[in-house]
Amino acid sequence: MAGRIAAVLRTALPDGAVVDVRPAAETADATSYDTVVLGSAVYMGHWMQEARMAAVRIAARPPRSVWLFSSGPIGDPPKPDEDPVDVRGIVAATNARGHRVFAGRLDRRRLGFAEKAMVLALRVPDGDFRDWxxxxxxxxxxxxxxRSLSPVAAHHPIATRGP
Incomplete structure (x- = not known):
């Protein structure tokens, strides 16, 4: 999702805008960016640890603007339909301008034994449910x-993703 977000930002922002995509674990200091779009997969109702830690680092030295996204609900309609447990605190800590939850995908082949047992017990469907x-x-x-905030902010965004 972060790659797609970055691609759309590159086409929607003025020429010369710099849009980077970095793993959340590598986002040590976001102060060189005017904007951060931070996202995480959601497992068991929580953001991934790497993304939560990136949020802590961003909150300590925030850029001008932050947006957050979560990827996790699956199925048709996507379940669960509530926000991740920890996202309200992350929104407050980063002073995010917004948070969106997007449907995700599930590939059982990438799961560990315990995770496979859980999705089997809950009858969670495999598939890609992302709404591009x-x-x-x-x-x-x-x-x-x-673009409405300032010419500078439109030139240095970063899209950051979870693991």
Missing amino acids: DAIDDWTRQIAAEL
């Missing part, structure tokens, strides 16, 4: 807000 149109629309909204 919704992700693109949200990203274009971010770009529009960045």
Whole structure:
């Protein structure tokens, strides 16, 4: 998702905008960026540890603007339909301008034994449930807000992803 968000930002922002994609674990200092879009997969209702730690680092030295996204609900309709447990605190700590939850994907082949047992017991469906149109629309909204904030903020965003 972060790669797609970055691609949409590159096309929606003015020429010369710098858009990087970095793993959350490698996001040590975001102060050189004007904007951060931080996302995480959601497991068992929580953001991944690497993304939570990136949020802590971002909160300590925040850029001008932060947006957050979560990827996790699966199925049709996606379940669960509530926000991740820890996201409210992350939004507050990073002073995020917004948070969106997007449906995710599940590939059982990538799961460990305990995770496979859990998805089997809960009858969780395999598949890719991501809504790329919704992700693109949200990203274009971010770009529009960045363009309205200042010319500088529209030139140095970063899309950061979880593991």
